[in-house]
Amino acid sequence: MAYKFRCLKCGEITYSAASLEYQKNKNCHRCGGKIIQIYPPMKLGEILLQLDAITQEELEQALAIQRRMLTRAAIGKILLRLQLVGQSDLENALKIQREMMSGHSLQG
Numbered sequence: 001m002a003y004k005f006r007c008l009k010c011g012e013i014t015y016s017a018a019s020l021e022y023q024k025n026k027n028c029h030r031c032g033g034k035i036i037q038i039y040p041p042m043k044l045g046e047i048l049l050q051l052d053a054i055t056q057e058e059l060e061q062a063l064a065i066q067r068r069m070l071t072r073a074a075i076g077k078i079l080l081r082l083q084l085v086g087q088s089d090l091e092n093a094l095k096i097q098r099e100m101m102s103g104h105s106l107q108g
């Protein structure tokens with residue numbers, strides 16, 4: 001299964017047999033912009049991590065809180081409540097997630 005990446009700056013799509021953490025160059029070969037994995041789709045927390053909007057520690061802190069909740073709130077809401085992520089970073093990540101989902105259904 002191939003991984004699919006997209007440049008956040010110019011939209012260039014690249015494919016690879018390895019996930020982003022094994023890529024030598026984590027920037028776009030065309031414009032040098034940041035690339036993000038769009039297939040397989042990532043969870044919101046992982047997108048925020050890739051965007052450097054939160055740290056691994058902050059994500060784990062929010063996930064721990066989520067696990068203790070009776071009615072699980074969305075991870076984005078928890079991060080917002082803890083003020084670990086800004087509204088604009090969260091909206092940006094949600095937008096990327098929506099694009100991931102739609103790209104997945106269009107191109108299998």
Ligand SMILES: [Zn+2]
Pocket residue numbers: 007008009010011012028029030031032033
């Ligand atoms: Zn680019």
